[in-house]
Amino acid sequence: MSLEKLTGGQELLCINTEKVYDWILNETTFDLTVDGLELPINTVTGAQLECDDIDQTAVTCTVTPAEIDPIVILDREDQEFRIDGEEVTLQLINIRKNFDVTVFVPLIAELGGGTIEVGSASFTRCEQVILCAPDGTDIDVSYTDLDCFVCAVNCDTGSTTEIDELNVTVSVRLCQSIQSTFEVTLELVADFCQPRDTLPFPPCPAPTMPAQCPVVFPNSVPTEPENSDEKSYFKPELIQPTDISIESDEQEEVNEQEGEE
Numbered sequence: 001m002s003l004e005k006l007t008g009g010q011e012l013l014c015i016n017t018e019k020v021y022d023w024i025l026n027e028t029t030f031d032l033t034v035d036g037l038e039l040p041i042n043t044v045t046g047a048q049l050e051c052d053d054i055d056q057t058a059v060t061c062t063v064t065p066a067e068i069d070p071i072v073i074l075d076r077e078d079q080e081f082r083i084d085g086e087e088v089t090l091q092l093i094n095i096r097k098n099f100d101v102t103v104f105v106p107l108i109a110e111l112g113g114g115t116i117e118v119g120s121a122s123f124t125r126c127e128q129v130i131l132c133a134p135d136g137t138d139i140d141v142s143y144t145d146l147d148c149f150v151c152a153v154n155c156d157t158g159s160t161t162e163i164d165e166l167n168v169t170v171s172v173r174l175c176q177s178i179q180s181t182f183e184v185t186l187e188l189v190a191d192f193c194q195p196r197d198t199l200p201f202p203p204c205p206a207p208t209m210p211a212q213c214p215v216v217f218p219n220s221v222p223t224e225p226e227n228s229d230e231k232s233y234f235k236p237e238l239i240q241p242t243d244i245s246i247e248s249d250e251q252e253e254v255n256e257q258e259g260e261e
Helices: 249-260
Strands: 010-038 060-065 071-083 086-106 115-131 138-156 165-191 221-223 232-234
Touching: 010 086, 010 115, 060 138, 060 165, 071 115, 071 138, 086 138, 086 165, 115 165
Parallel strands: none
Antiparallel strands: 010 165, 060 086, 071 086, 086 115, 138 165
16 A cells, blocks of 8 residues: 555554454353252341241342353364355354352341342353354353343251251343454554543532512512503502401490481
């Protein structure tokens, strides 16, 4: 490429990046059985929990990738396929996934409610996917969604010397992004990124005044009198309570005289 053809601030660049050979989104669901989880000690009272102390209709769970080797690519095998009338060699990828399931139980209201962790169990599940992933490419698997719910619960009541145990069936749902990639070095013409403009600080707010009470003050409110171009003002008057008084003797005499006439 001729450097004379470069315009503006563009330059000929050489960068390292990853080329995506293939990419799929894969969804799967499966059930797991978690048996023999001993009920723990009540962290509030310090007493050993029993089956009657928990609400078995509201048991919950969480699922997380294992801390060690959450995803292992076991091997890949070439497979011949015919796609749109053409023969193509793709790879059958064997994948092993390791994760942990944790079970939680809610206490009954008499024990204060709340949720207590019962225990965790580790599981391994394997699957196969077909990708364009020739030797030398890397297989990248990432979870876009990983969730679970408790499908069935059974609590075994132990003897006086045994601890009650919880048995649950857990349904796990996995949504995963699977790519085959390879590191490449590219030559391209591009602009260098520039930092964005800094945002200005907002100005200091102007002083504000408390809201007035024009209904009561000022006590002169302009009104528009009828058939007049001049404005008049009225003053609000305090409503006085009605006076109830006993007529005086003089008023009684006046009333008697008026009656005689």
